[in-house]
Amino acid sequence: MHEILKNAVGALIALIGTVLAILVGYRQWKRQQQTTREGEFRSQKQQTYKELWEKLEDVHVRLRTGAVSSDEFHCLIRDVNSYILKRGLYLERDDQQLANQYLSKVREFTDLVAECDSGDAKEPLVRQLKFRLTSY
Secondary structure, X not given: OHHHHHHHHHHHHHXXXXXXXXXXXXXXXXXXXXXXXXXXHHHHHHHXXXXXXXXXXXXXXXXXXXXXXXXXXXXXXXXXXXXHHHOHHHOOHHHHHHHHHHHHHHHXXXXXXXXXXXXXXXXXXXXXXXXXXXXX
């Protein structure tokens, strides 16, 4: 009986050690999986912001380099908003609103500059608009 108890205690200690090793390994694996998912999310978020900025700048350049009708502008806005909706998981709500405000201000800026006929009248207007753009 004493010998059976000796073997059982040794086996029990081995079993406890094995279970503990499995639990520690599982815990490390879960952490690694979580870290990987978080890294992928951050990477997607960075990519989304980069692409959004490129879309906003494309609209900005288009407005600054040529006359864009109201219908064309609304189409450009729709494209940006579609992108925001598709990638909304990775964008902060405030940043979505800022993107739309940015486009509205760029449109306002280009419209006002286009209305000016002389270069002398444009300079004070440009200063005023730069102040308005930075103040929102």
